[in-house]
Amino acid sequence: MIADLDELVTAAVTGLFSTMLHMQMAPVPVEPSVVNGEPHVAGAVGFIGRLTGVVYVHTTAAFARRLTATLLHLDDSKVQAEEMINDAMGEIANMLVGQIKSRLSDGGIRCVLTIPSVVRGSQFRIEATSSTEGRLFAFETQGKRIFVQFLFQPSGQTQN
């Protein structure tokens, strides 16, 4: 199932963005996820069980604002509060990971989700530790990118 991760993530991202945001996201070649000083927002949801890990969905603060406005059918100018953007990014991560988790569970890899959390900053970098595997995916719509970073413990180390 993990071997199908590319397909799972792509289906989840494109489905989520077309259904709720009317945006057509397309996978693009991955570049190093270095945040170059521009403010970024990352929504994160963890999963615990036969597969344990965390998924970050991150993008620039400006595009996160646009996503929030689109999701709530508001003008960009109406989305001022960071709390509103945080909540929307958390929910986007939740919906994305929920889809992946459901497919994993149906394939026998049972796990439960954590509640979403959000990271903000201009200089942060998401990296896997030595005991963790990481996969990074990038998607683009109209020149704007989002990154999905999937960190998980290799199967030998996951709970049973």
Place this chain on the structure above:
Amino acid sequence: MGPKILTVDDSKTIRMLVARAFRPFACEVLEAADGVEGLTVAQRERPDIILLDLTMPIMDGVEMLTRLKADPDLRPIPVVMLTAESGRDTVLRIAKFGVRDYLVKPFKVELMVERVSRIIELKARNEVHPRVRRFGDALQILVVDDHPAIVEQIQASLAGTPWKVSGVSQTGQAVDSCGPTLPDIILISLSLPEGSGFALFQMFQSSVRTKAVPILALSVKTATEEQTRAQQLGFTGLVTKPIDSADLQLKITRALSLDTSHNYFQRRDHLLVLTLPANFNQLVANDICLHLRPKVCEAVDAGLSRLVLDLSQLKAADATLIKLGLQVIQLCAGLGIRYGLVGSAALGQECKNHEETRDWQFSSSFEEALAVLNGKTLTMA
């Protein structure tokens, strides 16, 4: 106020989406951010339906559902799951609690409204508290016809109104046009390919969002078979092609129960002016008669004691005009108010040739009529 819908979700984004989705309906949307708050609101407000998330802090959806179903007072409240978790095991586990439906995030808000409307009755806000709309309001009219010339004819026919006409040629485009903002009225051609006009009508009628929108059928005069079918299906009315401007305006006016009184009655210089339009005919006379007594009584109630009947746009006096004129005069006499007539010399001369209108005295302008009314009483014997 209508039914109460409780959304229990730790995401404010989702709660806002739910609240927004049900805004067009006469209902109250209550919010709770976790299971504990959800149970408190449910006990206090007794909602008619609960939309419940699964993964939440403090108390998750499963625990809230367990407690809800264990409470004899709350157990009957239908619950619809709205969650990102759609794994087979999760769905089966939740189904055991007797939830009424299971919606998976990401979701289309239209689908959510549709599913909820299968469980509770939703009525459009304007269905419950219909706002009196005026003929002069900027109405949005959607025309579904695969012949652009018809759309253009309709636009031309309504050019004298503030109404905005938009046309689409396919049913899919029509559905898209009923997105965030609904049109005030829809005109559907019955001659769309493969009966798709009828299918579109039925789809709009079955949707809780669009069922209150009046729908007129567009049909060629001689196509009686499809007109009968449209009538049986419950179209609000029928507009025949080629388009007749007056007929079209009348059908739209009736379908939307528009207040047309402002087309004829105005207040000016402390008196009430009733202006008959150049296209005066029996239909217009009927329309004026509907408003005549209420508008005159309203004016008297507001302290006005004079009326001007402006016939300056009319070229000839026919039976319809004479009948309406006599009705106005009789009403003024009954209410004890003075009136004046404005019209051309030719019209005045023509009126002298009729027994009923022989005594009608015309002024050539509003100002002259006003001067006469200020100077002397013209009430007929």
